[in-house]
Amino acid sequence: MKIKNWDTFAFVAIYHLLILALLPAFISVASWGAFWLFMITYIIGGMTITVGYHRLYAHKAYNANPFFEWVILLGSALSFEMSALMWSHDHRIHHNHVDTDKDPYSIKKGFWYAHVLWLFDYKREYDKTLVSDLLKNPRVVLQDRYYLPIVVAVNLGVFLIGWALLGSALASFFMGFLVRLAMIHHSTWFINSLCHTFGSKTYARELSAVDNAVLALLTFGEGYHNYHHAFAADYRNGIRWYHFDPSKWTIWLASKFGMVNKLRTINEVTVQKSLVLKDKKMMIEHLNEEAGEIAAELKSKLEEVSTIFEEKAAAVMVKVRELKQATDDQKATLEQEAKILRASLKETWDEWVALTRKATKQFDFDHAH
Numbered sequence: 001m002k003i004k005n006w007d008t009f010a011f012v013a014i015y016h017l018l019i020l021a022l023l024p025a026f027i028s029v030a031s032w033g034a035f036w037l038f039m040i041t042y043i044i045g046g047m048t049i050t051v052g053y054h055r056l057y058a059h060k061a062y063n064a065n066p067f068f069e070w071v072i073l074l075g076s077a078l079s080f081e082m083s084a085l086m087w088s089h090d091h092r093i094h095h096n097h098v099d100t101d102k103d104p105y106s107i108k109k110g111f112w113y114a115h116v117l118w119l120f121d122y123k124r125e126y127d128k129t130l131v132s133d134l135l136k137n138p139r140v141v142l143q144d145r146y147y148l149p150i151v152v153a154v155n156l157g158v159f160l161i162g163w164a165l166l167g168s169a170l171a172s173f174f175m176g177f178l179v180r181l182a183m184i185h186h187s188t189w190f191i192n193s194l195c196h197t198f199g200s201k202t203y204a205r206e207l208s209a210v211d212n213a214v215l216a217l218l219t220f221g222e223g224y225h226n227y228h229h230a231f232a233a234d235y236r237n238g239i240r241w242y243h244f245d246p247s248k249w250t251i252w253l254a255s256k257f258g259m260v261n262k263l264r265t266i267n268e269v270t271v272q273k274s275l276v277l278k279d280k281k282m283m284i285e286h287l288n289e290e291a292g293e294i295a296a297e298l299k300s301k302l303e304e305v306s307t308i309f310e311e312k313a314a315a316v317m318v319k320v321r322e323l324k325q326a327t328d329d330q331k332a333t334l335e336q337e338a339k340i341l342r343a344s345l346k347e348t349w350d351e352w353v354a355l356t357r358k359a360t361k362q363f364d365f366d367h368a369h
């Protein structure tokens with residue numbers, strides 16, 4: 001790979017080298033205050049990207065009021081990840097063309113390419129139509145136009161405040177700028193490298209994106225990347241209550257304060273239905289190449305269970321819709337009916353999961369990819 005973006009390369013290389021060079025001097029001024037300055041700026045810089053750039057702007061997973069938007073548009077200056085407009089532009093390309101040549105940070109070009117090297121290689125072909133919705137947002141346009149002065153002002157301000165509080169310019173610069181920058185950058189880059197490499201593929205086996213709980217810790221919940229690629233419109237990345245997804249919690253909490261609304265979620269039935277259809281398609285395609293009675297039997301069983309699942313899923317959805325339009329005295333009965341339908345759907349879902357597990361063991365489907 002030839003470096004095309006020398007300015008980006010120089011910036012990234014220099015701040016990494018500065019960390020190494022200044023580390024010995026920093027040790028003598030290290031303090032808990034410096035650590036907290038790092039933590040606060042790391043959390044603000046990181047979360048404004050995940051909550052804001054990613055889930056609000058790139059995916060429009062909820063709506064936010066102007067105050068909330070400005071917190072994002074200014075706070076994200078701590079992360080040095082371009083303007084919200086450019087970030088969303090590139091990220092939408094990543095989702096539309098994941099695992100192909102057009103993907104700016106394609107894992108197919110290698111782990112380190114997806115992690116950081118793409119930054120030095122990538123020439124953006126700016127396509128306005130990809131972000132036409134964001135161009136209608138005056139705040140996003142303003143941040144894009146004045147991105148550089150905003151970055152300089154916010155970072156200089158943070159540095160001066162840190163200096164005043166810690167009594168050491170070096171401690172403020174080292175922990176509140178250099179180390180913060182490195183941590184934010186590497187955890188963001190991990191999403192493109194590690195989250196397309198090590199983890200489980202529960203929701204979309206055909207993609208390189210994976211779910212990885214350890215990475216979710218580092219990335220404010222973005223480690224559930226397989227689910228995210230399968231259902232990008234969902235404001236959650238970790239959909240279970242026990243998933244560590246502070247970005248989801250922040251958005252939810254902000255909605256309780258009226259700062260954001262229209263939180264979009266994909267309901268469980270839709271998620272399961274899509275999984276059943278995808279699993280079935282993949283498995284039948286492979287079974288078609290197998291001869292023998294077991295394959296034929298399995299094929300008809302897959303067809304049978306998936307058809308029952310689809311029928312039951314449709315019935316649940318009808319009931320949910322009825323419930324939405326129901327009067328108060330109809331509600332109790334309908335709710336009871338919905339409960340019975342859901343329980344029955346769950347039985348078929350469990351049957352489906354067991355069946356696909358058995359089939360995967362027998363025919364080694366995972367390795368067929």
Ligand SMILES: [Zn+2]
Nearest residue numbers: 091095228232
């Ligand atoms: Zn995304």
Ligand SMILES: [Zn+2]
Nearest residue numbers: 191192209225
């Ligand atoms: Zn991805």
